[in-house]
Amino acid sequence: MNKEFQEALPVIRRLKEHGYEAYFVGGSVRDALLGKKIKDVDIASSATPDQVRSLFSRTVDIGSEHGTMIVILNGLHYEVTTFRTEKAYKDNRRPSEVTFVSSLKEDLKRRDFTVNAMAMDEEGTIIDYFRGREHADLKVITTVGSPHERFSEDALRMLRAIRFVSQLEFTLSTDTLSSIRENAQLLSKISVERKTMEFEKIMAGRGSERALKLVADTGIYEHLPCLKTKKQQFLQLSGLPFHLLSANEERWTALIYVLKISETEQFLREWKLSNRQIEMIAKNILFLKERVNRKWTKQLLYESGLQCALQVEAVKNLIEGNVLSNEGRSELKALYQSLPIHSKNELEFGGTDLLQLSNQKPGPWMGELIKKIELAVVNDEVDNSKEAIKEMLKSCNLI
Numbered sequence: 001m002n003k004e005f006q007e008a009l010p011v012i013r014r015l016k017e018h019g020y021e022a023y024f025v026g027g028s029v030r031d032a033l034l035g036k037k038i039k040d041v042d043i044a045s046s047a048t049p050d051q052v053r054s055l056f057s058r059t060v061d062i063g064s065e066h067g068t069m070i071v072i073l074n075g076l077h078y079e080v081t082t083f084r085t086e087k088a089y090k091d092n093r094r095p096s097e098v099t100f101v102s103s104l105k106e107d108l109k110r111r112d113f114t115v116n117a118m119a120m121d122e123e124g125t126i127i128d129y130f131r132g133r134e135h136a137d138l139k140v141i142t143t144v145g146s147p148h149e150r151f152s153e154d155a156l157r158m159l160r161a162i163r164f165v166s167q168l169e170f171t172l173s174t175d176t177l178s179s180i181r182e183n184a185q186l187l188s189k190i191s192v193e194r195k196t197m198e199f200e201k202i203m204a205g206r207g208s209e210r211a212l213k214l215v216a217d218t219g220i221y222e223h224l225p226c227l228k229t230k231k232q233q234f235l236q237l238s239g240l241p242f243h244l245l246s247a248n249e250e251r252w253t254a255l256i257y258v259l260k261i262s263e264t265e266q267f268l269r270e271w272k273l274s275n276r277q278i279e280m281i282a283k284n285i286l287f288l289k290e291r292v293n294r295k296w297t298k299q300l301l302y303e304s305g306l307q308c309a310l311q312v313e314a315v316k317n318l319i320e321g322n323v324l325s326n327e328g329r330s331e332l333k334a335l336y337q338s339l340p341i342h343s344k345n346e347l348e349f350g351g352t353d354l355l356q357l358s359n360q361k362p363g364p365w366m367g368e369l370i371k372k373i374e375l376a377v378v379n380d381e382v383d384n385s386k387e388a389i390k391e392m393l394k395s396c397n398l399i
């Protein structure tokens, strides 16, 4: 049994000592079987949230009405969820109400895909009612029960299916695939935030190429923000190994560039990204457009900053079919280090110096002149010292 499960065993044992059933469930069981890195260890139990609370000294209520409590043990967090079903789906979205049930089997039955619907007991024995193990071996994502029913209950599952294709490098079973084709339009009922979370995982997974192709082929793209008219570009995009990019912002930058989106900020606002992300990505796009036509100069690098430049370089390499090498990265860093200044604050000559030197009143002319000085320093046309800058201003009749 993996270390992650061993560490969580005391939680299962304590529940069992008090007469409740308790199992490891969901993603951790799947990932252990696949030999992948285990993220969160989730537990399903017959104990209700109140019963869970009474058994452990440190718990956090993150949704007891849905049956979920966090148990903290040795600094690690475990979600313990009461066996439940999700009845009465409204509007093809996850229900707001759940019903607690007494059996593990019913709990596993409400889960989305067979590979996500396995449990493991404290001995390490896998409980697999829906052929999850067989499907894991075949590397196939297939719904628990009728795909049509399951996607009608919660349309987000269609994106989740493609997300697992990407993350696990699986394929979709034939009936799951054809059901997504038929039901894609139900995604219009799903909130943008939930779509964005899944789509980011689709772009990031090792199987992103196959998954992005599925987004195009199944018609799912039509129900994602601002992508309705982009099928051809989307297919082109799916030929790029997006997962080789390391940051989310890099992937959005590549997406926008390849899809030839003209209004970056508007596009990202529709996807409800944070202002900070929008700002970073918009800046990346600006410098990427420069970079595809010319090499980094000191001034360009000064204006972009190192983080943006590295991201732009990674994206440029990707769209040209390359990968940014460590050498390429080091070269760019070295060029950045070699800049005489990295921001205006490092300039040895400021507004006060300027006023002392001239007899003019403060005004917008100052900002313009400081900008000129800044660029002259960056481009090695003048030393970053008060004296040298004064000399330059005088000799160029700038003052």
Ligand code: ATP
Residues within 6 Å of the ligand: 025, 026, 027, 028, 039, 040, 094, 110, 111, 112, 113, 116, 117, 154, 156, 157
């Ligand atoms: P990851 O490793 O990326 O977190 P995961 O399988 O743990 O993958 P989660 O979104 O964390 O995915 O969900 C945990 C489990 O809850 C899933 O494995 C699945 O059994 C169940 N689940 C999550 N979302 C849904 C859903 N929309 N419909 C049905 N079951 C779901």
Ligand code: MG
Residues within 6 Å of the ligand: 027, 039, 040
């Ligand atoms: Mg998870």
